[in-house]
Amino acid sequence: MIEVENLTKSFGGGRGIHDLSMDIPGESILGFIGPNGAGKSTTIKLLCGLLKPDSGSASIDGIDVTPSNYDKIKKTVGYMPDIFGVYDKMSVWEYLDFFGAAYKIPVGARKKRIEEVLDLVYASHMIDYQVASLSRGMTQKIGLAKTMLHDPKVLILDEPAGGLDPQARIEMREIIVNLREIGKTVMLSSHILPELGTVCDLVAIVAKGELRAFGTVEEVSASLKEKLRYSLIVDSDPQVAEATVANFHNVSDVSLSHSEILFTFDGARTEIADLISGLVKSGTRITSLSEEEIDLESVFMKVTSEDDE
Ligand SMILES: Nc1ncnc2c1ncn2[C@@H]1O[C@H](COP(=O)(O)OP(=O)(O)OP(=O)(O)O)[C@@H](O)[C@H]1O
């Protein structure tokens, strides 16, 4: 549904995005994740036709994102920017009615459509609220309702959960899952991976303008899991155990603190059995050997910290 091929946009000094390619199937949720300045908003703006790429291309629902197609892209895509303008002296109803008119939704159909989109974002009760009085969470919901007005197939949301409290974030996740259920394709950015991991069918991790990982959460975690970190706790001479571990193939970064030996193992998981028998032969009494659990947070940290090494 969203196809990106070698997309490049440079702002000079290495900033921007470089050679980004990915394919996002329809009716799925893509988490577009990366630290501040990674290039998330830049990519999103390129996809929506708000920026022109230096090279590469993108298409959405088969429509090439090129100036001559901008009108078609606008119909297909609902874009919610990270920051959107406030229209102070308007009620939520007036605000949505205004944009409904801009989207050329006929007057007769507009009321029903506004009620539908408010319902989708759990905000029906806010219809008469003043836009200026809305909290951050409410503003995000109304922003999303506005983005949904013309019933686009694809929703591209820049930091929809930015600045929301945990409760509001849970609700935003629920809303996004509901959108997939009604057949939408959703791409959403965030600088926090765990916030999205549970709802995303796919994640793309970007750092310094480059795509560092792409796939399902499991695939991305598994690709990093080849290099597993282990903790070994012994009830015998730890130095003997440390030396045995250090001599084993595919082992690196061995460290010892008290009776715990930490090490990285870059081999097949089944080979750990050989390491255990080697340890036993050397007279080591193992009280525990465990794999460090890779949670989403550490996946993210690993993928994005590679430039700092
Ligand atoms: N119009 C511009 N002119 C010059 N540099 C820009 C422009 N827009 C973005 N950049 C630079 O490109 C890089 C990527 O910016 P972008 O806004 O895409 O990051 P982001 O991933 O959305 O970050 P954040 O999490 O802070 O929103 C940054 O280094 C930024 O300073």
Ligand SMILES: [Mg+2]
């Ligand atoms: Mg951004």
